[in-house]
Amino acid sequence: MYSVKQAAEILHLTEHTIRYYTDQGLVPHMKRDKNNNRIFDEASLKWLECAKHLRKCGMSVADIKTYVNLCLEGDSTTQERYDIFMKQKHIAQVQLEEAKERATYIEEKTEAYLDILQGVDSDDMNTVNKQAEPFK
Amino acid sequence: MYSVKQAAEILHLTEHTIRYYTDQGLVPHMKRDKNNNRIFDEASLKWLECAKHLRKCGMSVADIKTYVNLCLEGDSTTQERYDIFMKQKHIAQVQLEEAKERATYIEEKTEAYLDILQGVDSDDMNTVNKQAEPFK
DNA sequence: ATATCACCTTCGAGTAACACGAAGTCAATG
């Protein structure tokens, strides 16, 4: 059993975000202790983890809520839920590619800056937005 | 020379976003045609591309603006700009790892759903939030 | 007993980065 703070640490989310997600109904069967404090079991953490990943794929909180509701409806919605995940799978793959491109882009910039700082003469100043100076 | 629409297509940003970025000063030396329409040259596209990547790394528009201003100040800020990129490089790498994890997570869920749909008997229903049914 | 932590709670307001739509300009086309 975990507190909000512990859940936040485990999942690398802020406490605010976790309270927000639970309030939005992204974690079914949320339990409270006698002082009304949220308490998370393993299942709760899994729901939160699921929400976290889906959010990062760009799914809105409202749509995640819809997905959670489908889960609660049981077997009759399995196909529908599968379809949702197939869609997200594609998005996740695109995002992975983008993350790679981004890392490469930034890596190249960093290298170019390094060259300048080390006094390497480069014709390709564009790489580091030497556009700073009047562009020619 | 490109219009807003063309720039949006090339960079995979919305027209709204491109107008927003230019208005925020993320693209120095923005040019307009005689009808006051924004026109983008290669340099403008590079600034936008840079802004796009930095945004995706989580850098705020305000901080990107600061970076752009440093660029405009010229050589005296090279070290500072390098430092910024080193920091972003680290962030980009972390994000890449997260993107991988996410893709894996979703891939596994998709597989688990597929197993169910194909009638495979699985003990690991948790994998697809079978938590739907009364948890036991 | 009381004070001081370190948690937790709710709630309401603030924020960033768009997203949207209205209202209008302008050039080209049928």
Add this chain to the structure above:
DNA sequence: CATTGACTTCGTGTTACTCGAAGGTGATAT
């Protein structure tokens, strides 16, 4: 000459937090 389509500005709306105030609870220290 009217419509089409792409552009403009401007102001409001939205999402998903993010922050902070105000207060409750329980354990430990004085």
